[in-house]
Amino acid sequence: MISVTMTVNGKPVSGAVEGRTLLVDFLRETAGLTGTHVGCDTSQCGACTIHVNGRAVKSCTMLAVEADGAEIATIEGMATPDGSLGVIQAAFKEHHGLQCGFCTPGMVMSAASLLAENKNPSEAEIREYLEGNICRCTGYHNIVKAIQAAAAQLG
Amino acid sequence: MPADGGIGASTRRREDVRFLTGKGQYTDDINIRGQAYVHFLRSDIAHGKINNIDISDAENMPGVIRIFTSKDFEGVGGVPCGWQVTDRFGQPMQEPKHPVLAEGKVRHVGEPIAAVVAETREQARDAAEAIIVDIEDLPAVIDMKAALADGATKVHDDLTSNLCFDWGFVEENREAVDEAIRNAHHVTTLELKNNRLVANPMEPRVAIGDYDAARDEHTLYTTSQNPHVIRLLMGAFVLGIPENKLRVIAPDVGGGFGTKIFHYQEEAFCTFAAKAVNRPVKWTSSRSEAFISDAHGRDHVTKIELALDENGKFLAVRTDTYANMGAYLSTFAPSVPTWLHGTLMAGNYTTPLVYVNVKAVFTNTVPVDAYRGAGRPEATFQLERVIDKAARELGIDPIELRRRNFIQPDQFPYATPVALEYDTGNYQATMDKLVEIADIKGFAARKAESESRGKKRGLGIAHYIEACGIAPSNLVGQLGARAGLYESATVRVTATGSIAVMTGSHSHGQGHETTFPQVVAEMIGIDPGQVDIVHGDTSKVPMGMGTYGSRSIAVGGSAIVRATEKIIAKAKKIAAHLLEASDEDIELKDGQFTVKGTDKSVAWGDVCLAAYVPHNYPLEDLEPGLEETAFYDPANFVYPAGAYACEVEVDPETGKVEIMSFCAADDFGNIINPMIVEGQVHGGLAQGIGQALLEHCVYDENGQLVSGSYMDYAMPRADDLPSFTTDTSCQTPCTHNPLGVKGCGEAGAIGAPPAVVNAVVDALYDMGVTHIDMPLSPSRVWSAIQAAK
Ligand code: FES
Ligand code: FES
Numbered sequence: 001m002i003s004v005t006m007t008v009n010g011k012p013v014s015g016a017v018e019g020r021t022l023l024v025d026f027l028r029e030t031a032g033l034t035g036t037h038v039g040c041d042t043s044q045c046g047a048c049t050i051h052v053n054g055r056a057v058k059s060c061t062m063l064a065v066e067a068d069g070a071e072i073a074t075i076e077g078m079a080t081p082d083g084s085l086g087v088i089q090a091a092f093k094e095h096h097g098l099q100c101g102f103c104t105p106g107m108v109m110s111a112a113s114l115l116a117e118n119k120n121p122s123e124a125e126i127r128e129y130l131e132g133n134i135c136r137c138t139g140y141h142n143i144v145k146a147i148q149a150a151a152a153q154l155g
Numbered sequence: 156m157p158a159d160g161g162i163g164a165s166t167r168r169r170e171d172v173r174f175l176t177g178k179g180q181y182t183d184d185i186n187i188r189g190q191a192y193v194h195f196l197r198s199d200i201a202h203g204k205i206n207n208i209d210i211s212d213a214e215n216m217p218g219v220i221r222i223f224t225s226k227d228f229e230g231v232g233g234v235p236c237g238w239q240v241t242d243r244f245g246q247p248m249q250e251p252k253h254p255v256l257a258e259g260k261v262r263h264v265g266e267p268i269a270a271v272v273a274e275t276r277e278q279a280r281d282a283a284e285a286i287i288v289d290i291e292d293l294p295a296v297i298d299m300k301a302a303l304a305d306g307a308t309k310v311h312d313d314l315t316s317n318l319c320f321d322w323g324f325v326e327e328n329r330e331a332v333d334e335a336i337r338n339a340h341h342v343t344t345l346e347l348k349n350n351r352l353v354a355n356p357m358e359p360r361v362a363i364g365d366y367d368a369a370r371d372e373h374t375l376y377t378t379s380q381n382p383h384v385i386r387l388l389m390g391a392f393v394l395g396i397p398e399n400k401l402r403v404i405a406p407d408v409g410g411g412f413g414t415k416i417f418h419y420q421e422e423a424f425c426t427f428a429a430k431a432v433n434r435p436v437k438w439t440s441s442r443s444e445a446f447i448s449d450a451h452g453r454d455h456v457t458k459i460e461l462a463l464d465e466n467g468k469f470l471a472v473r474t475d476t477y478a479n480m481g482a483y484l485s486t487f488a489p490s491v492p493t494w495l496h497g498t499l500m501a502g503n504y505t506t507p508l509v510y511v512n513v514k515a516v517f518t519n520t521v522p523v524d525a526y527r528g529a530g531r532p533e534a535t536f537q538l539e540r541v542i543d544k545a546a547r548e549l550g551i552d553p554i555e556l557r558r559r560n561f562i563q564p565d566q567f568p569y570a571t572p573v574a575l576e577y578d579t580g581n582y583q584a585t586m587d588k589l590v591e592i593a594d595i596k597g598f599a600a601r602k603a604e605s606e607s608r609g610k611k612r613g614l615g616i617a618h619y620i621e622a623c624g625i626a627p628s629n630l631v632g633q634l635g636a637r638a639g640l641y642e643s644a645t646v647r648v649t650a651t652g653s654i655a656v657m658t659g660s661h662s663h664g665q666g667h668e669t670t671f672p673q674v675v676a677e678m679i680g681i682d683p684g685q686v687d688i689v690h691g692d693t694s695k696v697p698m699g700m701g702t703y704g705s706r707s708i709a710v711g712g713s714a715i716v717r718a719t720e721k722i723i724a725k726a727k728k729i730a731a732h733l734l735e736a737s738d739e740d741i742e743l744k745d746g747q748f749t750v751k752g753t754d755k756s757v758a759w760g761d762v763c764l765a766a767y768v769p770h771n772y773p774l775e776d777l778e779p780g781l782e783e784t785a786f787y788d789p790a791n792f793v794y795p796a797g798a799y800a801c802e803v804e805v806d807p808e809t810g811k812v813e814i815m816s817f818c819a820a821d822d823f824g825n826i827i828n829p830m831i832v833e834g835q836v837h838g839g840l841a842q843g844i845g846q847a848l849l850e851h852c853v854y855d856e857n858g859q860l861v862s863g864s865y866m867d868y869a870m871p872r873a874d875d876l877p878s879f880t881t882d883t884s885c886q887t888p889c890t891h892n893p894l895g896v897k898g899c900g901e902a903g904a905i906g907a908p909p910a911v912v913n914a915v916v917d918a919l920y921d922m923g924v925t926h927i928d929m930p931l932s933p934s935r936v937w938s939a940i941q942a943a944k
Binding site for chain 1: 180186408443664665837839866872
């Protein structure tokens with residue numbers, strides 16, 4: 001077992017892991033943050049998307065040991081400090097951008113990194129950026145609308 | 156809209172907050188103290204005889220608690236099938252045993268052979284790899300027609316053949332249909348395939364078994380659309396556990412689409428093993444496992460013939476279908492190609508004669524069962540494709556040909572020749588609406604513009620009808636269902652007037668926690684925030700048949716209405732007592748009980764308080780308390796219908812299809828929450844377009860699943876789809892349920908595939924292309940263009 005420490009949503013988290021332990025399993029099982037989901041085993045679905053040192057990463061493609069010392073943000077850290085929904089989260093609610101909610105944490109994390117890179121994405125740019133996040137419920141229509149609305153609000 | 160956020164309001168969903176903050180509780184998020192982990196060793200061949208399973212090395216691996224094989228399940232039942240079809244000779248279908256762990260033989264890739272319970276997931280997996288299975292390869296039966304050939308290898312040695320049943324419907328019409336087709340002015344024939352699909356809810360299946368030895372109580376946490384059905388099937392037929400000792404919980408479930416209806420072996424295994432090892436045991440499916448263990452969908456091969464007279468009136472429809480059952484009968488598998496498919500072959504049309512033949516076939520593949528739409532997409536695809544082909548052959552506009560044959564608004568209730576009675580509808584209206592929103596008139600100009608860029612543009616129309624709100628119990632009983640399909644609700648009012656509604660419907664994305672309170676709040680005239688929904692736990696909800704077949708609002712919602720009506724009736728009696736008036740004179744409006752024609756009134760909350768802390772209460776006439784249960788059995792199915800238009804551009808050089816627009820005009824009757832309904836349509840359209848253009852579950856001739864991951868199975872992604880134009884303003888309310896509602900969950904998946912294929916064929920018709928089987932991948936489209944040259 002190898003011991004690792006990282007900052008997750010601003011708080012230090014440590015644990016002992018096997019060399020083969022995936023970052024997503026560390027977050028779900030050691031850190032107890034079950035908002036990050038596992039939807040596949042081929043790095044295709046994006047349900048596990050988080051931010052590592054400010055960049056969107058599929059946490060099933062990274063080993064926990066590789067994240068030693070990193071700054072991690074997950075869906076649990078996306079609300080405003082008073083606990084109310086952040087702009088992107090609120091837009092997903094307002095525009096019905098989620099149904100079963102399983103893909104949603106990954107979608108929100110991807111949307112956040114898209115809007116950090118591109119403040120005013122076109123519909124085509126949003127759709128292309130979300131290529132790595134599969135949603136089986138919404139047909140993406142309302143996810144696209146939600147991200148456009150969040151972009152407008154964030155300015 | 157009397158109550159704020161009542162019926163008709165696009166209330167934002169209350170469940171979203173937990174999903175958007177990572178606080179949803181899906182089954183895999185649950186961890187029970189002391190839990191062990193399960194890993195299934197699954198067959199990697201399609202068909203084989205198990206000579207020996209050697210677990211001696213594996214048993215001694217680190218962390219292993221116990222290894223199970225079929226020997227440990229002697230005396231345990233197989234996973235049952237809930238629907239029995241009678242063939243056209245009056246004989247019951249052939250029904251093989253479906254064991255929890257393979258007995259003697261494996262019959263599809265993915266069938267569980269052994270299961271390891273260990274301290275950690277990794278240890279369970281490592282030990283499973285150390286199990287030595289001596290399997291003798293047998294020839295695999297994959298192609299349905301080959302499976303029925305004389306001398307074909309049998310999937311089940313104890314059955315007479317690979318034919319599960321040969322079903323005819325309506326058998327008495329067979330000769331009349333043959334004759335009508337023989338004598339018709341014109342017959343259009345089409346052979347087509349309805350491609351095999353994998354449902355792929357984003358949350359893989361999970362099961363956690365927990366056993367309390369001191370109380371002899373079992374709990375199963377599972378990713379199910381219908382926990383009570385699992386309790387009944389598993390308790391009564393597989394494990395022999397009395398229902399009072401078995402609790403099934405389906406918490407937040409990450410999508411279902413049909414594939415989480417069924418009772419699976421893994422659920423029975425975890426429940427059984429938790430007692431055997433006296434530890435909670437947890438199994439989480441990987442996506443790769445899901446591909447080889449979740450029931451698949453569709454997989455029909457069909458020949459359809461449509462007979463028309465010289466005016467284009469439909470005279471008769473005859474279809475021959477081969478339906479793949481896979482290696483075993485999943486829970487509802489036999490109902491899909493029969494009653495959910497044959498009964499829809501009249502479509503929206505006045506065709507007087509219909510005959511449907513279905514041969515259901517066992518093959519060495521994963522079991523096939525209901526997937527979003529279940530049988531109705533298969534029916535609609537055939538019908539709407541053959542109508543389109545007939546229109547071209549006869550030189551009649553496809554919209555006009557449909558209009559000529561529509562059942563007219565004044566013909567309802569309309570009895571079809573295939574056993575259904577449509578209560579209401581207006582198909583001309585949905586078609587009119589479609590013509591408007593899809594700007595059909597402007598198509599020629601758009602086509603010319605596309606052609607100027609070297610692209611072929613096509614317009615495809617489809618008009619679907621479906622029977623959902625499944626189902627009237629007596630009718631489905633006659634049709635072979637082994638259980639009735641009512642729904643239950645309990646409305647529990649607290650002393651201060653807030654309400655908990657226990658519903659047998661189950662939400663796995665449909666937004667019940669928001670929609671159902673809108674209904675109750677509207678009826679009483681209170682704020683929907685005072686109403687909470689409880690679902691997904693057999694210990695909290697009296698009974699439930701669950702959510703599938705677009706039945707939640709039509710059946711579950713109706714049960715809630717009935718229970719709320721009982722609450723209101725009792726509350727009025729209490730109010731009458733408090734107001735010293737007679738029951739009949741009490742009116743309820745906006746949460747106030749008023750004596751008719753006076754200003755004497757008492758508020759909802761005061762009546763609730765009086766019901767629970769009775770000082771001044773008619774104890775001789777009325778029990779205290781305010782809680783009512785209702786079971787609602789629908790009198791008929793509900794019949795949503797709609798007109799869809801798809802416009803595509805095809806690149807004739809590469810065969811690539813791009814969807815330029817997709818418009819849907821649906822009639823769902825009355826609508827409780829338009830935002831949620833629209834979202835359901837979007838999701839259905841995405842799955843329907845996915846089937847038409849992308850998704851294909853493929854086996855090779857040896858029964859290996861070629862498309863076993865997201866690298867090979869093309870899920871629709873954001874950049875594969877357009878934004879949709881939807882309209883639900885055509886509303887013919889259902890005549891037999893109290894809300895006048897129809898279902899909306901499956902519509903898009905039913906109507907979209909023929910609209911897309913019709914559009915591509917329209918684009919390429921002048922090049923000689925008359926049909927392409929789904930999915931319309933660039934290579935298939937390109938090949939069709941080359942073949943037509
Ligand atoms: S779980 Fe990481 S991409 Fe699917
Ligand atoms: S909301 Fe269910 S997968 Fe996206």
